[in-house]
Amino acid sequence: MRGVPPEAFAGMTELTNGYAPWEIRKLYATHPAVTLLSEVLPSISTDNSERLDGMLGGVGVCDVLGIRGIGLDRRGVMLCPAFVSKARPVAARTRMALGRVARHLATAYRLRQRHQESPDAILTPSGRVEHVEAEGSDQRALAEIVNAAKRIGLARGKLRREEPERAVELWRALVSGRWSVVESVESDGKRYLLARRNDLGVPHPRALTPSEAGVLALAAAGHSNKAMAYELGLSPSRVSRLLHEAMSKLAMRSRAELVAYRDRQTT
Secondary structure (H helix, E strand, O other): OOOOOHHHHHHHHHHHHOOOHHHHHHHHOOOOOEEEHHHHHHHOOHHHHHHHHHHHHOOOOOEEEEEEEEOOOOOEEEEEEEEEOOOOOOOHHHHHHHHHHHHHHHHHHHHHOOOOOOOOEEEOOOOOEEEEOHHHOOHHHHHHHHHHHHHHHHHHOOHHHHOHHHHHHHOOOOEOOOEEEEEEEOOOOOEEEEEEEOOOOOOOOOOOOHHHHHHHHHHHOOOOHHHHHHHHOOOHHHHHHHHHHHHHHOOOOOHHHHHHHHHHHHO
16 A cells, blocks of 8 residues: 555544445455456445545545455455556456456465365476375376476466466466465475365265366356366366256256355355
């Protein structure tokens, strides 16, 4: 919040703390992953909307760009990296790239909440396998982890400067819907990539597999097939197939029925 006086920040914090629970949900958990504050304010009470808008305007801020890394449990992290002095739209390409960043934030937050057990695989940055546990020893699964490590290497190289959007697209949030690939630096400076289990952990009926339940839950939360493919590290065709199979097993015919199903599960 560079340039924003401390007293203004304190005032905004105090104002937010006074919001009703439904307003908090509207502001932080129910809108798209990348949103301008001006797009959100109409959804909360008029008085609070006008007070916040006036407070920001008093310090020369016209709008705020928010990136929401919120999981299915409505927990996560939100970044506000841009305080805008002039009203202007956010380009669709920028929203898409930042939306992918949001999925990484949500995935990283979920990983941080879990116990740090031994990784299923340890690789060098080039993708050479140094160690693998039984969970990751399946040849197909291991090959996918290795490919993910290589894509990360490409994303972190010159591609991030020459084609940043392509670099973000290459670095998926998960691998095969099961693993997060994170970096570890040893005391001697050696770098390794660790594959840690970090699936969605969504409860599922007996009729569904964990993969089907995960895709179903994301779809019910409003994620597109393309967004789900990126978050889970699966191909769009596989996501489409998993969603079709899950909906067929539960006798659902539309995404509206998915939303109703989600509401029943959370009440």
